[in-house]
Amino acid sequence: MLLLSQMFYPDYQSTSQLFSDLAFSLGRRGCQMTVITAYPLDLGASRTSCSKLPARETRDRVDIRRVGFRLNYERNLLLRAFGYASHLSAVAWRQNVLGRTI
Numbered sequence: 001m002l003l004l005s006q007m008f009y010p011d012y013q014s015t016s017q018l019f020s021d022l023a024f025s026l027g028r029r030g031c032q033m034t035v036i037t038a039y040p041l042d043l044g045a046s047r048t049s050c051s052k053l054p055a056r057e058t059r060d061r062v063d064i065r066r067v068g069f070r071l072n073y074e075r076n077l078l079l080r081a082f083g084y085a086s087h088l089s090a091v092a093w094r095q096n097v098l099g100r101t102i
Contacts, residue, residue, distance in 0.1 A: 001031050008037035008064065010053070016040075027061035034063045038090075 003023055007016035019035070027033045039053060056065050067090045 001026065001033050003033065003035045004037075005035065006038045007040070008035050009059065011040040023062045024060040033061065034065065036065050036067060039066050 003019060005015070005019045007013055007019065008023070009016065009020040023033050023035050053066060055067075056063070058064070
């Protein structure tokens with residue numbers, strides 16, 4: 001099962017928590033899960049630096065793949081839509097133009 005989400009573990013926002021809980025729960029139940037996500041904006045002072053997060057990791061039977069970057073336009077609907085479009089463009093670019101398997 002493939003999940004596309006700009007926000008995912010270890011991001012601590014509620015959307016990230018929701019998608020992370022869903023993916024990890026399905027993974028523990030035997031579903032083959034792949035999540036394509038962006039790098040978090042900020043992990044807080046007590047957490048790992050965003051720059052140290054791997055582009056690909058497996059956690060709780062979920063294959064997590066991070067691409068591109070995430071824009072913080074949460075207060076403006078038009079700019080938020082642009083942020084989502086840029087995330088999906090990064091996924092498509094990596095897959096189709098660069099010929100890399102995500």
